[in-house]
Amino acid sequence: MDYFLELFFSGLTRGSIYALIALGYTMVYGIIELINFAHGEIYMIGAFVGLTVAGVLTSFGFPATSIMVLASMAAIVYAAAYGYTLEKIAYRPLRSAPRLSPLISAIGMSIFLQNYVMLAQTSDFISFPSLTPEFAFLDKYSSTIGSSDFLIIVVAAVVMVLLTLFIKFTRMGKAMRATAQNRKMAMLVGVNVDQVISVTFIVGSSLAAVGGVLIASHIGQINFFIGFIAGIKAFTAAVLGGIGSVPGAMLGGLILGWTESFCTGYVSSDYEDVFAFALLVIILIFRPSGLLGKAPIQKV
Amino acid sequence: MEGLKKSLLVSLWFMFLTLPIVGVFVNTIDDVVIWRLERVLYVGICTFFLSFLWRFMISKKEAGAKRDEETGEEQISAFGKILANPSFYYPLLAGVLVFALLFPQLFSMYQVNIMISALIYVVLGLGLNIVVGLAGLLDLGYVAFYAVGAYSYALMNLYWGVNFWVALPIGALLGALCGIILGFPVLRLRGDYLAIVTLGFGEIIRLVLENWGDFTHGPSGIANIPRPDFFGLFTGLSNSIHFMYYLMIVLVIFTIFIVNRLKNSRIGRAWQALREDEIACQAMGIDKVKTKLMAFSIGATWAGLVGVVFAAKTSFINPASFTFLESAIILSIVVLGGMGSILGVILGALVLMLLPEYLRAFSEYRMLVFGATMVLVMVFRPQGLVRDVRKKIDIAAVRKALGGANE
Amino acid sequence: MSNEARKVLEVKGVCKDFGGLRALDDVDLDVREGEIVALIGPNGAGKTTFFNCITGIYTPTFGEVNIDPTGDGFKRINGIKTNYVTEMGMARTFQNIRLFPSMSVIENVMIGCHCRTKASFLGAIFRDPRTKKEEQETIIKSYELLKELGLEQFADELACNLPYGAQRRLEIARALATDPFLLLLDEPAAGMNPQETLALEGLIVSIKEKHNISVLLIEHDMKMVMSLSDRIFVLEYGREIAHGTPQEVSENPAVIKAYLGEDLDA
C-alpha cells in the first residue's frame, strides 16, 4: 500500500507538471489552432532563468526564501517575455499563411531556442539548487511524499484554480473564450484579437515557467534538452484531455503522470514512454476528440 | 527617425531577453558566477541593425501580397518563367543530369558521401511529400518507417545473412505494412490529432528498438552491415561508395518518376480534392479512409526502401538516428521546398542537408542557423521555395477531338 | 402522370436531434422515377438537414431511408457512409458552395467521375492502355458535362475564380458526373438574378430528360418551385406540414399561413 501511495504521489507530481505545460499548448491551440512546438523550450528557458537568477542572488548572499520567490518571479517574467516575442516573430507574420507553415516555423524556433541556450550556457547537465523549503509536518510521510512533491502539487493546484477563475470571470478571459470559439465573430464585436493572442502566449508561457522552476528544483539538474521531451509529453497530455479544453489539459496531465508512474513502478521503467503513447493512441481511437474535447460541429 | 527609435527599442528588448541566458553563467559546482555582459551588448548591436532589415523585408512582403491581390494572380518569378520554358528546361535538366553523373569524378569521397546522405533525404522528402504535400496528412512520425526499413535489413542480415538486394523490397514492403497497420485506426482522426498520434508511434518504434536489447542490440546499435555488392564488381571502399551514389541517383529518378505519375493521376486528383474539402469529396463518392490509407502506405513504402539503403550506406545504425528531430527535418524539407512540388522538395532537401554540411565553418552554430533559416523562410515565403503547379488537362486537345467527332 | 411511376426514394419517419433540438421530426417523403420534387420551408426548417440525413452526412436519429435505383426492390441506406450513398446513385449539391477551389473547373467534374472509374495506383504508375483510355474518357465525359451546363469556356480556370452563378452550375455538373439516378439540389438558384434563374429552370428540365433522372430540389424561389415541380413537400420547424401538387400546396391554408402567405400576395 505504501508503495502504491508513493507511486500515486509521484504520478501526481509529474502529472501536475505535465498539466502546467499542457495548459500552454491547449490555450494556444484553442485560439490559433497551432501546435506551438517551441512551448517546451519556453519551459526550459524558464528553468534556466530560475537557475541563473538563483545563482546570482546566492552569490550576493540573499536569504533562501527570498531567493526562491525572486527566482520564480524572474522565471515567470522571462518566460512570458520570450513567449510574447516568439509569437510576434515566428507566428504573427504567418496568420494568413497555409496551415502547415506556422508549424514549421514553430519547429524551427524550437531548434533555434535549444541551440541558443546550449551555446549561451552549456550542453552539459547543470545541477539546480533545491529551492524548496523542508516542510516539517511532512516528516511522518517522508517515504510516500517529499516536500518538493507537496509543493509542486499545491502550487499546481493553486495556479490552475487561478487560471480557471481568470478565464471564467475576467474581461480578458471572456475575450479569450470568444476568440477561441470564433475569431472572426470576436473581431466583429470589438475584441482585440492580436492582444488576446499575445495574452494567451504570455499566460501559457508563465505557467510553463512555473512548471520549469518547480521540476528543476525537484529533480536537481537541467540541460537545454529538457524542454523537448517535456514538451512532447505535455502535448500528449493536452491531446489526451482534448486539445483546446482547459480542464482537459489538467485531466490529461494527471492521467499521463499516473500512467507513467504506475507503469514504471509495476512493469518496467524502460517502456514508460511507450505506455504513455500507447495510451494516447488507444484513447484517441475510441474518443477521437480526447477525453473532454468537443467534437467540432460540422455544419454542411 | 521613427525607425531609429523602433530599432533602439527592439535592441533594448533583446538585450533584456538575453541578459540571464547569454549574460550570466552560473557554475553551480564551484558556486561561481561568470558575467559575460559584453555578449549582451553584441546582441543588442546586432538586433539593432537586423530589425531594420526585418522591417524592410516585412514591408516588401506585404507590398507583394497587396499587388497579388490587385492583379488577382501571383507574380511568377523570373526563375519560374525560365523553368516553364521548354527550350531552357530541357538543356537545364540535361546539365543537371550530367553534373550528377560526373559528381563522384569531380569531387572527393567526403563530398560524395555527403551527397549520398542528401539524396537519401531527397527520396525521404519525396516520399513524405506524397503523404503531406499531396494527401494533406500531417505525419510527424515518418522516421518510424525509415527505421523499420533500416532495421529490417540490419536484423535480417545479422540473423539470416540476407543480402541487400533481397532486403530492399522486403524493407519497402514492411514499411508499407506498418503504414497500413498504423494508418487504419488513426486515419479517421482529425488533422492535428493525426500529427500527435504519428509522433507517438514514431517514438514507440524508437523506444522499442532502444529497449529490446536482446533482439535489436539496444542503444549500442548494429554494426558491420554490409554494403551492397553487385556481382562482386564494386569492391573496395571508394568503389562501393561510388556505387551507392549511383544507386541513389537511380532511386531518386525512379521516385521522381513515380511521384510525378501518381500526382497527375486519378488518385492524385482524389488526394488533392480530399485536401481541399473532405465533405464535398466524400459526397462525390470518394472513400476517405481508403484514399488516405493509400497515400499513407505509399509514403511509408518509400521510407522503408530508403531505410535499407541508409543502413547499407552507414553500415552502422542505432536508434539515435531515428528521433523525432529527424521526422521534423524531413517535414521541413517538404514544407520549405513547397508542399506538393517535386522540384521544391528536391531543392528543399538539398538546401537543408547541404547547408549544415557547408556551414561546418560555423561548426556549433549550424543548428542555430538551421532553426533560424526555417523560421525565416516560413515568414517570408510561407508557401515554400517553389510553388506547386499541377499539370493542366489539355483542353485544346479535347475540344479538337470533340469538334472532329461532331463534324 | 407520376402516380404510376415507381418510387426511387422513400423516406419514412425520419427524425434528427441535435442535442436538445429536434431539427427533423417524423418526416416522410418520396420521389418517383422521372419526377421533380421540391422541398420547401422557411429558413431553419430543416431542409438541408434532411439532405444531410439521406446522404449519410448525418445519421438520422430515427426513421428509414430506402432507395430503389434499378427497380428490383428497396435498399435501406441510413447509417451508410456518404461515399457509398453517392456510389449507389444519389448525388447532391451544397447550399454553401463546396467546390475544390484550387483545382481547375474540369478537374472538379473529373472528381465526380472518381467513383465510376477504377484505375488503381498501379495503373497510375504504369499508365497501361486501359488506364489511359479511362482517363481520356473521363476527360471527355467531364468536358461534355461542362458544355451541357454552359461552362466549357471556363474549363481551364480555377474553380474559385468562377462567377457565383457558374460555381452553382459547376456543382451540378460535378454531381451529374457521378451518374446519379436522383439529383439532390440544395438551393441551386440562391444568389442568381432572375434571368439566370430562368435559364437554370430550363437547364434542370433538360438535364432531367437527357440523363433520365429524378430531381429533389430545395428552393426558396417560389416561382421556380411552382413551375418546375411535380410535387412539393413543405417543412416547418422540422415537421412536414403539407405535401401535394403545386396547386394543392399553394391552396393549403396551413402552408399559406406558415410560409407562402407573403410570397403569394406579392
Ligand SMILES: Nc1ncnc2c1ncn2[C@@H]1O[C@H](COP(=O)(O)OP(=O)(O)OP(=O)(O)O)[C@@H](O)[C@H]1O
Ligand atoms: N450540425 C448541427 N448541429 C446543431 N444544429 C444544427 C446542425 N445543423 C443544423 N442545425 C440546426 O437545425 C435547424 C435546421 O437547419 P437547416 O440548415 O436544415 O435549415 P434549412 O431549412 O436548410 O434552412 P435554410 O433555408 O436557411 O437553408 C437549424 O435550427 C440549425 O441551426
Ligand SMILES: [Mg+2]
Ligand atoms: Mg439549408
